[in-house]
Structures are given as C-alpha cells and as structure tokens.
Amino acid sequence: MENIIELQGVNKSFNGFKLQDFTISVKRGFVTGFIGGNGVGKSTTIKLIMNLLQPDSGTVSIFGLDYKNHEKEIKQRIGFVFDENILYENVTLNEMKRIIKPAYKNWDDALFNQYVEKFELPLNKNIKNFSKGMMMKASLTIALSHHAELIIMDEPTSGLDPIFRRELLELLHELMQNGEKTIFFSTHITTDLDRIADYITFIHNGEHIFTKEYYKIEEEYAIVKGETNLLDRDTEREFIAIRKSNYGFEALTGNKQRTEEVFGDAAILEKPTLEDIMLYTKRGKDKYVESHS
Amino acid sequence: MLNLIRKDIALQKKTLIILLLPLFAYLFFGSSTIWIGVLFCIAIIMQGFSMDEKSSSNLLFNSLPYTRKEIVSSKYVGACVFTFLVLATIFMGNLIIHKEMIQLEQLLFTMSIVMLFISFAFPFSYLLNSQYLMIAFAVLFVLYFIIVNMFIPNLNDRIRELVQTALSFDNSLLYLIVVVSVLLIYIVSWMLSIRIYSKKVF
Numbered sequence: 001m002e003n004i005i006e007l008q009g010v011n012k013s014f015n016g017f018k019l020q021d022f023t024i025s026v027k028r029g030f031v032t033g034f035i036g037g038n039g040v041g042k043s044t045t046i047k048l049i050m051n052l053l054q055p056d057s058g059t060v061s062i063f064g065l066d067y068k069n070h071e072k073e074i075k076q077r078i079g080f081v082f083d084e085n086i087l088y089e090n091v092t093l094n095e096m097k098r099i100i101k102p103a104y105k106n107w108d109d110a111l112f113n114q115y116v117e118k119f120e121l122p123l124n125k126n127i128k129n130f131s132k133g134m135m136m137k138a139s140l141t142i143a144l145s146h147h148a149e150l151i152i153m154d155e156p157t158s159g160l161d162p163i164f165r166r167e168l169l170e171l172l173h174e175l176m177q178n179g180e181k182t183i184f185f186s187t188h189i190t191t192d193l194d195r196i197a198d199y200i201t202f203i204h205n206g207e208h209i210f211t212k213e214y215y216k217i218e219e220e221y222a223i224v225k226g227e228t229n230l231l232d233r234d235t236e237r238e239f240i241a242i243r244k245s246n247y248g249f250e251a252l253t254g255n256k257q258r259t260e261e262v263f264g265d266a267a268i269l270e271k272p273t274l275e276d277i278m279l280y281t282k283r284g285k286d287k288y289v290e291s292h293s
Numbered sequence: 294m295l296n297l298i299r300k301d302i303a304l305q306k307k308t309l310i311i312l313l314l315p316l317f318a319y320l321f322f323g324s325s326t327i328w329i330g331v332l333f334c335i336a337i338i339m340q341g342f343s344m345d346e347k348s349s350s351n352l353l354f355n356s357l358p359y360t361r362k363e364i365v366s367s368k369y370v371g372a373c374v375f376t377f378l379v380l381a382t383i384f385m386g387n388l389i390i391h392k393e394m395i396q397l398e399q400l401l402f403t404m405s406i407v408m409l410f411i412s413f414a415f416p417f418s419y420l421l422n423s424q425y426l427m428i429a430f431a432v433l434f435v436l437y438f439i440i441v442n443m444f445i446p447n448l449n450d451r452i453r454e455l456v457q458t459a460l461s462f463d464n465s466l467l468y469l470i471v472v473v474s475v476l477l478i479y480i481v482s483w484m485l486s487i488r489i490y491s492k493k494v495f
Contacts, residue, residue, distance in 0.1 A: 014494065050356050052495055075358035086353040088344075091304070099303065102296040103357045 004028040004150055004182045005049055010058035012044065019044060019206040022058070026184050026201070031176060032211075033197035034186040035274060037282065041206040042186040046154045049184070050080060062150070076105060079148030083155035085135045089128035093121055093138055097145075104146035112145040133164045140168070144175070151175070153185035157192050169195050190274035200274065204281055222256040223276055225249070226267030238262060241284035252280035297359065297367035298374060301341045308340065313382070320386045326395055327456065330403035334379045335410055338372045342415070343423045351495045361491045365419070369483045372411050376404055398460050401468065405475045412475075412482035419489045 005026035012019045019041050026032045036042050047053040048060055051067045051074075060067060062074045087096050093116070101107045116123060119137040130138060136156065143151060151172075157165045173196055175181055187193065193200065193214070201211040212220070224239070227248050236242060238259055239251040252272060253259040260269060302309075312333065319329045345354070345368075354364055380400055387395050418426055441448045 047495075052352065052355050071360050072358040075356065078356075080356045082352060082356075084349060084352075086349040086356075088304070088350065095303070099300045100357065102299070103359065 002028045004063060005184060006059075006061045006064075007045070007048065007055075008059045008061075010048060010055040010060065012048065012053065012055050017041065017044070017206065019048075019055075022203075022206065022208055024201055024203075024208050024211060026182065027199060028182050029179055030198040031172065031183045031185075031196050032199040032201055033190075033193040033214075034184060034201050034203070035188065035190060035193070035278060036186075036203040037188065037278065040204050042203065043154055044206075045203065046152060046186060049152060050078070051075075076146075077149045079143035079146065079151045081136070081139045081143050081151075081153040081156050083158055085127070085139070087127050087135070087138060087142075090126060092124050092126055093141075094123040096127060096138075097142070100142055106147045108145055108147060111147070112141060115141040115144060132159050133161065136160060136164070136168075140171075149181060151181060151183045151185075153183070155186055155188070157187055157189050165189070165192065172196055190278070193274060202278070202281070204278075204285055209281055217274075217277070218271055220254060220256055221272045221277055222253050222259060223270040223272045224251045224253055224259055224263065224267050225270065226263065230263060230266055235262060239284075241280040243280075243283075252276060252284075294359075294363045294367045294370070297354070297364065298371045301344075301367070301371050302374070304344060305337065305341055309337065309378075312337070316379075316382060317386055317390070320383065320390050323391075326383055326387060327399055327403050327406075330380055330383055330400075331406050331410075333383075334376045334403070334407040335414075337375050337379065338407075338411060339414065339423060339426075341371065341375070342368060342418060346418070346423060348495045351493070355495065361493075362487050365487045365490045366483070368415065369411075369479070369486070372407075372415075376407050380404065396460070398468065401472060402456070402460060405471060408475050408479045412478045416482055416485045416489055419486050419493070 003025040005024070007022055007024050010019055010022040012022075017039070022041075022045070024045070034042055034045070044053065048055055049062065051060070051071060054067075063077060065074055067074060088099075091099075097112060101109075115121075115137075119134075119141060121134060121137055121141065127135065127138065140156070143153075157168060160168070169192060172183055176183065176196075197214050199211060200214055200217060202209040225248060228244055231242070231244075231249055238253055238255070240254055242249055242251040256269065259267075316329065316333055320326070345351070355361065380403060384395050384400070387393060414423070414426055417429075437448075445451070
C-alpha cells in the first residue's frame with residue numbers, strides 16, 4: 001500500500017511546544033482520523049503537512065514529492081479545510097470563488113455549483129453573515145471543487161450541530177466511494193470516526209503513539225474491570241493506566257489476548273472507545289513522567 | 294502571481310471607485326499633484342496590504358498553490374500597478390480639469406517617493422504589522438510638529454523649496470541616478486521581504 005503523506009523523523013519546536021522525532025504515514029485511498037487532546041500537536045502536524053510550517057529537521061513528503069522542489073504541484077492536488085474561517089469576510093461566496101478559482105488548474109465550476117446547491121449556500125451574501133455551519137460548508141465546497149486527491153481537514157466538525165456533522169460524514173463517505181481520494185482529518189470528537197475512519201493516528205504531547213487500522217484497535221485494546229485485589233506489581237504492568245476506586249479497578253490494556261490469559265474469568269473485558277484509549281494513554285504517560293522525574 | 298494582483302484589484306475595486314471623488318475634488322481645488330499622488334498611492338497600497346495581514350488570509354494563500362515568494366512579489370508588483378493607476382488617473386484628471394499636462398519629472402518624483410516609502414513599509418510590516426507602522430507615523434508626525442514649532446519654524450517652506458529645486462534640475466543624468474537608486478532600494482527591500490516572510494509562522 002502506498003503512502004500519500006510521509007513525515008520522517010520530524011523535529012519542530014516553538015513556544016514551549018515540541019514535536020520530537022515524529023514519524024507518521026497516511027495510506028492512499030483511505031480515511032485516516034487524526035486524534036489527540038488539545039494542544040498535543042495536531043494542528044502543528046497539519047501545518048507541517050501543508051507546508052505552513054517547515055520542520056527544524058526531518059522530511060515531509062506528500063505524493064512522494066518534497067515541498068522544496070514541488071510546492072505548487074503538491075498544493076494543486078490538496079483540498080484543505082481549517083477549523084477557523086479563512087475566507088475573506090467582506091466578499092460574497094461568488095467573489096471568493098473568483099479569487100480562488102484561477103489558482104487551480106483543475107477547478108470545476110459545475111462541481112462547485114453542485115455543492116453550492118447541495119449545501120443551499122447563498123452565492124451573493126457576504127461571508128461574514130454566514131453561520132458557522134455555512135462557513136464550514138463554504139470552505140468544504142471550495143476544498144472539493146478542484147478534484148483534489150488528498151483532502152486535509154483540521155477539526156472540521158468542531159462547533160457544528162450534530163445534524164450537519166452527520167451530513168458531513170456522509171458526504172465524506174460518498175467521496176470515498178470512487179476510491180481515488182484520501183482523507184486525513186483531525187478531530188477530538190471521536191464518535192465521528194466510528195462512522196468513517198479506516199485508520200486512526202493517535203498523538204500525545206508531540207509524540208506519535210500509534211497508527212492502526214480501526215478494527216484492529218478493538219482487537220488489541222480492552223477496558224478491564226475487576227476487584228482491586230487482582231492488582232499487584234506484576235499484574236499492574238499489564239496495563240497502560242489504571243483507575244482505582246472503592247468498588248474495584250478499571251484499566252486499559254494494549255494487549256487484550258495476554259490480559260485475557262492472565263486474568264481469565266476474574267476480570268471483565270470490555271470494548272474500549274477511542275476516548276478511553278486517549279484518556280488512559282494520557283494518564284499512563286503522565287504517570288510515567290511522574291515516576292521518572 | 295498575476296492572479297494575486299488581480300485579486301487585490303478586485304477586492305479594492307469599490308474603494309478605488311469611492312476614492313475617485315476626493316481625488317478629483319483635490320485636483321479641482323488645485324492642491325499639489327505630488328502630494329495628492331503620494332497620499333493616494335500610499336493609502337491604497339497599504340490598505341491592500343493590511344487586508345491580507347490577518348493570519349486567516351495568510352493561511353488561505355499559503356495553502357493555495359502559491360509560493361511565499363509569489364505572495365510577497367505580488368504585493369511589490371501590485372504596488373507598482375496601483376501607483377501607475379493612481380498617477381494615470383491624476384494625469385487624466387489634470388488634463389480634463391486644468392487642460393494641462395503634468396511634467397514627467399513630477400510623475401517620476403511622486404513615484405520615487407511612493408517606492409521609497411514602500412521599500413521601508415513592506416519589510417517593516419512583514420516583520421511586525423502594519424498597525425505598528427501607523428503608530429510609528431503618529432510618533433513621527435508629533436516629532437515633526439515639535440521640530441516645526443520649536444526649532445525650524447519654516448521647515449515646510451524649506452521642504453517646498455527643496456522639492457522645487459529638485460524638480461527644476463535640468464540634468465537628466467541626475468534624474469537617472471535618482472530613479473536607478475530608488476529602483477535598487479526597492480529591489481533590495483523586495484528580497485528582504487521575501488526572506489522575512491518565508492520565515493513567518495502563522
């Protein structure tokens with residue numbers, strides 16, 4: 001399988017934040033959900049992918065090309081949506097289209113109009129009067145109107161109502177049907193990913209934790225519940241993080257099979273949500289930091 | 294890059310049309326054409342510049358298939374286009390209202406001042422923000438008044454004299470030297486701005 005985005009050993013530090021020896025890859029033809037808490041480096045990573053930031057060291061390659069020699073070529077093939085509105089506010093969508101259209105060789109007016117109709121967007125109303133959902137739809141319309149192969153979105157669903165979020169995910173699903181496109185999007189609303197993501201890339205504090213096929217996460221990870229007396233120094237090592245209470249413990253394991261063998265019927269294993277994984281990984285890392293400092 | 298210049302003109306179309314009225318009013322009342330030219334050029338160019346200063350427009354244009362070099366260059370070439378447009382309008386206006394041609398020297402002089410201003414203002418604004426430029430100008434303006442009031446009461450007359458002498462020079466070689474050095478400064482500023490902008494973080 002071919003990688004459409006590759007970051008290799010990327011280091012980037014600024015304002016007290018660091019990406020260290022950061023390596024990720026995104027597979028062509030799939031939807032990859034990019035998850036992590038606030039301020040862990042999701043936006044920074046996306047900016048590195050878009051060449052809005054340059055790495056201090058390491059390489060970024062998109063479509064197998066580097067930005068140094070192929071910047072315009074790469075950007076021709078990317079459609080982007082950011083979480084903030086980046087369109088001019090004092091112009092209409094029609095005027096905005098006229099500004100952006102000449103930048104792309106493959107701009108398709110018919111496709112643009114099709115999305116405008118589908119989203120019921122007003123062409124002659126100033127963009128500053130758009131609601132948050134409409135702005136999102138407008139950005140998306142522009143991102144999709146030049147037959148981009150790679151669609152990159154930074155928190156596209158944040159601040160949107162559930163109905164539109166669902167519609168957006170359906171649209172992305174439709175886009176994926178012809179198999180030519182790749183979608184990479186960050187989110188912290190992990191339930192969005194249930195419907196659409198093929199791969200999950202998880203980062204925490206500037207560190208790549210994993211990239212896995214979605215269904216494999218369920219096979220590997222599990223939430224374990226049981227009596228506190230099951231825990232001792234050895235069994236605790238099985239877990240990424242543990243939460244203890246008066247009634248027992250709840251913990252996350254990254255090796256479901258082994259945990260099953262160790263505890264047998266004594267503990268209950270449940271399917272974890274992505275949120276569980278994010279939460280426990282964060283706790284595990286924080287604890288690790290504590291015990292080593 | 295042409296697309297970016299066209300975009301700046303399209304976005305300022307309304308402002309340009311609105312500005313035509315005061316421009317002709319000034320011309321009609323016979324203010325100094327150099328002064329009007331410099332004022333309108335700088336106002337229009339800096340307004341266009343500040344429109345794209347927000348981090349959101351930087352995000353947009355840097356994500357579109359443009360390089361940072363092109364984004365900066367479009368502003369420098371665009372500034373020349375706007376200067377040309379304003380001067381051409383003033384030239385035509387003068388021809389219609391006063392039935393007289395503006396001297397080539399006057400046009401060159403206006404252009405040189407605008408370009409010198411831009412050579413300073415653009416790198417400064419890329420480094421900080423054009424808002425600071427306004428603050429810097431406010432400070433300079435106050436300084437100017439203090440100087441006029443306290444030290445050189447006839448500063449305005451002296452400047453006027455200086456401009457008149459400069460314009461009355463008949464030496465085309467001198468003009469050439471001035472124009473070439475202004476151009477050089479403009480190009481150096483252009484390169485400097487590209488350097489500054491390519492290191493910018495949004």
